Amino acid sequence: MSPRVVSDPDEAVAGIEDSSTVLVGGFGMAGMPVTLIDALIRSGASDLTVVSNNAGNGDTGLAALLAAGRVRKVICSFPRQSDSWVFDRLYREGQVELEVVPQGNLAERMRAAGAGIGAFFCPTGVGTPLAEGKETREFNGRIYVLELPISGDVALIAAHTGDRMGNLTYRKTARNFGPVMATAARRTIVEVGRVVEIGAIDPEVVVTPGIYTDTLLDLAAVRKGGS
Amino acid sequence: MSPRVVSDPDEAVAGIEDSSTVLVGGFGMAGMPVTLIDALIRSGASDLTVVSNNAGNGDTGLAALLAAGRVRKVICSFPRQSDSWVFDRLYREGQVELEVVPQGNLAERMRAAGAGIGAFFCPTGVGTPLAEGKETREFNGRIYVLELPISGDVALIAAHTGDRMGNLTYRKTARNFGPVMATAARRTIVEVGRVVEIGAIDPEVVVTPGIYTDTLLDLAAVRKGGS
């Protein structure tokens, strides 16, 4: 199905249920779907598992979602940052669970979910606390750890341009987790800087094919106050 | 290292040793590195294992390599075609070994080799003769087969444009196996329609980053008789 194209952030995130696993794109602020996260907070959805590289910084975005008490568990590679005070407090108070995953495993485990891989043997983390209790096996003289896919009920990502078929392009290092998360969730919601007509994106430069896009939030229309 | 840029096909393939595993790009004739295959035949390298989607057709390209008696084993998804008489004869005479691999497994196993994955559990082929003797395991109620990476000593692929850092773009469905094979071989040799200066390819549209390219054969220069 071609994606729904909407200009109302609340409409974009409507239907995200309590207890969902939500994949949230971005690395630092690059590629962070801030408009969708704000709408998710307004939606009231709670008991969420959030999968994202970081666990929020400052008081906005993911940090605000955490502060609002909507997150049961965070799966991320790097929760502790100089300005991750919201997460730090909730974690120390036992208000939020944490699964720390090496960044490459985070990406590859979501890629596996999107690609139909049941599990994979991975070279990262062997002999470290993050592999404790996990199955290991030797192939060709090297030891690997068995890792399982991470899939989402919903992915919230940001892209640069999207056409009305949902084909997406990204910009510079804001690409990061977006293309992987788009494949790993049952429903992918994308905020884009601009929506263009079908045919306006060169088929050779599409990064996320439209098959992965379910809802497209047109930020240009949001700025204009809807359309 | 930036790739060597050469205009002589024989120089491009020099150093491919007997008993090498050679990944050969292309699906049908689209993306087939015909100039490099011809040079590989002239090089005399023998006892090769060839990994490619097909096992040659007509009397040129891979079929000619097979006819010259240089191939010990073929790993492919679809050897039998209406015009694969060279392979068919050699196979029936017991002159060449065959490993048939589902097309998606062929791609994913090479991707695994390039990505440092030790093995992966795959949904394709469960319960079929191609999974016989392979380990299976259930995850989330679905059965998967354990598949191992396929890596190459050399990859021979074709791309559309390459810059002098080895960044590559492809054209339409000629992209097929090229980007995957480029990651899966210790040495990747690429024939490109044209070589451009560094900076001439938009960083957003690079499909194969230069890190994967070792040798770039400039077909435009080959046509001009070398430069």
Add this chain to the structure above:
Amino acid sequence: MSVVEHLDRGPRDKNELAAAIAGDIPHGAYVNLGIGQPTLVADHLVAGSGVVLHTENGMLNMGPAARNDEVDPDLINAGKIPVTELPGASYFHHADSFAMMRGGHLDVCVLGAFQVSEHGDLANWHTGAPGAIPAVGGAMDLAIGAKSVFVMMTLFTKDRIPKLVSACTYPLTGLGCVSRVYTDYATFEVGAAGARVLETFGIALTDLAERLDVELRGHVD
């Protein structure tokens, strides 16, 4: 649900089958059409169906076969036939293309078959004949890679042996993967609960049941 018996006509030809399948593909679906007869389905997808065709050699929104000067050797389908590109197309490499398929992102896949079992097992890659050279291509990936797998085939071989069977005797392509079988004489649902007839063409249900060695659900003798 009662079975519709079309007795005022003969069995369906391949174009009628293709049209029937096209009619059952939901609006806006992402669809892969297997090599051979399934490609005929494309001709019957009406404009505005919003159906997007995937070809496993790395493309979404594939257009019709190329004609004359549209032919471009870099633009072919999985059957290696020159095709065209529709607006909104995209290209990707083989690993991404099969990840799309194996990850369950396609809605419908239409395949030919040598045999389909009442439980949805598929045999379509190898006759098992001694000396035959095995060649699987993308068949096993397609079989397990779509939300719904439709088979399009004649119900009987030239020797009048049924191809819908209680258990496949040919080497399997996939287990329990087919949900619907479109044949000249009838359309079936297959799966864990067994086979059920939806429609017949040019044959009465009772006659059909006699010619098959398969228990048909919902069919009362």
Add this chain to the structure above:
Amino acid sequence: MSVVEHLDRGPRDKNELAAAIAGDIPHGAYVNLGIGQPTLVADHLVAGSGVVLHTENGMLNMGPAARNDEVDPDLINAGKIPVTELPGASYFHHADSFAMMRGGHLDVCVLGAFQVSEHGDLANWHTGAPGAIPAVGGAMDLAIGAKSVFVMMTLFTKDRIPKLVSACTYPLTGLGCVSRVYTDYATFEVGAAGARVLETFGIALTDLAERLDVELRGHVD
């Protein structure tokens, strides 16, 4: 090979360390510089070195830190600092970026460390302090993902405890992954065969050996 003792000078400062590492990076290498001090190495790579910098958040041929109006929020390095793009750059997503790393395609990775063992084990992600919130980022992937992993660190903690050890006491980042350790007082080779001193700075080899609880190969008392 005899050890070079530089006794006419003090220990190296971080810029000297960075310069030494830059000098040991082969021409044209693909290199990832870890967050923090290792990024200083970039300042010492001479023009024409052909070194291509990888940043694991999805870019090859990263340029220097962005200044003034070069700052682009969409263009940052793994430390989330705005950077620039050099001609011949390319962008890719996180799975492709870590596939590049974990597949062993990078030549050199330079990392900071809390501890390195004589056998090349690395501890650089977690002090193991009770109550510390664990945060690994890409450290474990970087540790196992390059053909050579160089560590850049001070040889002693502020409490003068050696960070080159016989066995790490901090939680491990990777096993046997480090090949060379650049410190203020000395450069070491580490690995399966144990630690070996290559050069010392402002300290005699015998004094260095006394301050470490590690057997130094090639060091004769």
